[in-house]
Amino acid sequence: TCSGDFPEVRDFFQREGELLRQRRREEFLAAWDYNTNVTEENRLNMIAVSARNAVENLKASQLVRTKKYKELPDPCLKRLAEYAGEIGAEILSPEDFNTMLNAVSSMQSNYANTKVCSYKDPKDCSLTLEPHVQERLSNSRDPKELAHYWKEWYDKAGTPMRDNFAKYVELSNKAAKLNNFTSAAEYWVHMYEDPDFEKNLDDVFQAILPLYRELHGYVRQRLSRHYGEDIVSPNGNIPMHLLGNMWGQQWDEIIDLIKPFPNKPFVDVTAEMEKQKYSVRKLFELGDEFFQSLGMSALPESFWNLSVIEKPKDRTIVCHASAWDFYQDNDVRIKMCTEVDTHYLYVVHHELGHIQYYLQYEKQPTVFRGAPNPGFHEAVGDVIALSVSSAKHLNTIGLAPQAELDEESRINELFRTSLKKIVFLPFAYTMDKYRYAVFRNEIDEHNWNCAFWQMRSEYSGIEPPISRNDSDFDPPAKYHVSADVEYLRYFAAHIFQFQFHKAMCSKAGQYVKGDAHKTLDNCDIYKSKEAGSAFSHFLTAGASRHWTEVLKEFTGDTTMDPAALLEYFEPLRVWLKEENRKEKVKIGWGLTDKVSH
Numbered sequence: 001t002c003s004g005d006f007p008e009v010r011d012f013f014q015r016e017g018e019l020l021r022q023r024r025r026e027e028f029l030a031a032w033d034y035n036t037n038v039t040e041e042n043r044l045n046m047i048a049v050s051a052r053n054a055v056e057n058l059k060a061s062q063l064v065r066t067k068k069y070k071e072l073p074d075p076c077l078k079r080l081a082e083y084a085g086e087i088g089a090e091i092l093s094p095e096d097f098n099t100m101l102n103a104v105s106s107m108q109s110n111y112a113n114t115k116v117c118s119y120k121d122p123k124d125c126s127l128t129l130e131p132h133v134q135e136r137l138s139n140s141r142d143p144k145e146l147a148h149y150w151k152e153w154y155d156k157a158g159t160p161m162r163d164n165f166a167k168y169v170e171l172s173n174k175a176a177k178l179n180n181f182t183s184a185a186e187y188w189v190h191m192y193e194d195p196d197f198e199k200n201l202d203d204v205f206q207a208i209l210p211l212y213r214e215l216h217g218y219v220r221q222r223l224s225r226h227y228g229e230d231i232v233s234p235n236g237n238i239p240m241h242l243l244g245n246m247w248g249q250q251w252d253e254i255i256d257l258i259k260p261f262p263n264k265p266f267v268d269v270t271a272e273m274e275k276q277k278y279s280v281r282k283l284f285e286l287g288d289e290f291f292q293s294l295g296m297s298a299l300p301e302s303f304w305n306l307s308v309i310e311k312p313k314d315r316t317i318v319c320h321a322s323a324w325d326f327y328q329d330n331d332v333r334i335k336m337c338t339e340v341d342t343h344y345l346y347v348v349h350h351e352l353g354h355i356q357y358y359l360q361y362e363k364q365p366t367v368f369r370g371a372p373n374p375g376f377h378e379a380v381g382d383v384i385a386l387s388v389s390s391a392k393h394l395n396t397i398g399l400a401p402q403a404e405l406d407e408e409s410r411i412n413e414l415f416r417t418s419l420k421k422i423v424f425l426p427f428a429y430t431m432d433k434y435r436y437a438v439f440r441n442e443i444d445e446h447n448w449n450c451a452f453w454q455m456r457s458e459y460s461g462i463e464p465p466i467s468r469n470d471s472d473f474d475p476p477a478k479y480h481v482s483a484d485v486e487y488l489r490y491f492a493a494h495i496f497q498f499q500f501h502k503a504m505c506s507k508a509g510q511y512v513k514g515d516a517h518k519t520l521d522n523c524d525i526y527k528s529k530e531a532g533s534a535f536s537h538f539l540t541a542g543a544s545r546h547w548t549e550v551l552k553e554f555t556g557d558t559t560m561d562p563a564a565l566l567e568y569f570e571p572l573r574v575w576l577k578e579e580n581r582k583e584k585v586k587i588g589w590g591l592t593d594k595v596s597h
Ligand SMILES: C=C(C[SeH])C(=O)N1CCC[C@H]1C(=O)O
Pocket: 249, 320, 321, 322, 347, 350, 490
């Protein structure tokens, strides 16, 4: 905690921090019980604990503000006072806060309980998103089957939640205004501690858009040739149900249909893991071992005993993956419905990144046990996954035949990675540009659904398989909209992770500018203690210092800068540009016609 003068102030924050830690532990334990056993009783208990703690949290924040500790000369105590004086929706009256908790948890319960009817066997209506529907969206190549599951999911996970969502928007804005923000959008923006956040975000988006447009044009032409022009027009929006993902946020699951060099052997990690009889636990052990190889924290015994890493058969859980900090004795856990495949190999590493951050900053004062920029928390696991998914590492752990790729295989791999990392950016950008516009009352409520699809078309050049109108309501069909989880944290993470990757690859001697064998996409930081100690130093700070300070120490940068990401994909950009020129690929798209008022 803070050192220096003002012992009575430091004692105050010590005491308040300990009380806050106990409240957070109690709150997350109740939320854990609900998330790992979705029943009305557990939902109501979670709400009751949150509502009780809200009263204490509000009082504590008001006490800090009345003491005017923010005016102290000591920068550490000043920051501590700023963070301890923060309050969110808990500023609402108990009645309003209870209404908001009910609205959000009802959307969460609906999402967790939604079941859809099978395409092949319409009487079977027991299919859940994970694993059944997600598997169909990844692997089916039948446009009719894909459209069936798309409509089933959006109609059942989205539309019925319109009223809950409207109530959530109203009360989120009411809370923001009570906190002297113009709307909930400004409350979300302020978490980035960057006065020019929205401008910087737009600049980053514009910097990656040319690459995204080339990639979109190439994918559209390949899909148009595969499915025919009456299903995929060569110059319009791409029908999103064909892209291998329910929300069109990542397209790597259809790599088999569109890879640049089809005759090049492709590392099928899923098949290899099945062949080697990988267990779910093995995926977690891989990630745990990677962090330990860097000299970073090992998973505590309690993690293995208390986590829920497979979908139970006897109860409903919230399958959407999440990592939890229970604020005591490194009690950290993951809850997810893991399957043994490439997708979940990534998700496991993503979640273990959150766990590592919890373990690294656990000695900080309670209010500093978090990331100083939301994008950091979502980038920790992803940066490790960039090494794990490299041909070099997959070869090291026996999941891929060769360590170094020839030029064509390298383009195939860069292409597959871009179908995750580049495609994701306009999606993430839209998820919150849309919610900002809703919070700011820039979209009339009767136009909420059409505006959503118009924005998805404008920024990503994708559209629904069928026409949607305003009696539909599709946004809550995405987990984070139902669960009130801000989404630009993932956008920021997709930029930061390449800055982290470049810094650690340099420290590991795996990246040397200009050396064709030591490029960013061929870097594996595995076992590098230099990379690990720099990473650990960055993570242990938690939120105790401004994000630009710890970022500068770690990478030399002081901003969210897409240069490292663009350098990583530069060989692909050059190849795509030339290929699209040769094949006369049309670049760009018009507004979707799949919306009707
Ligand atoms: C894995 C998580 C839990 Se923090 C997640 O929600 N992610 C990880 C990447 C993007 C985003 C999503 O699934 O939409």
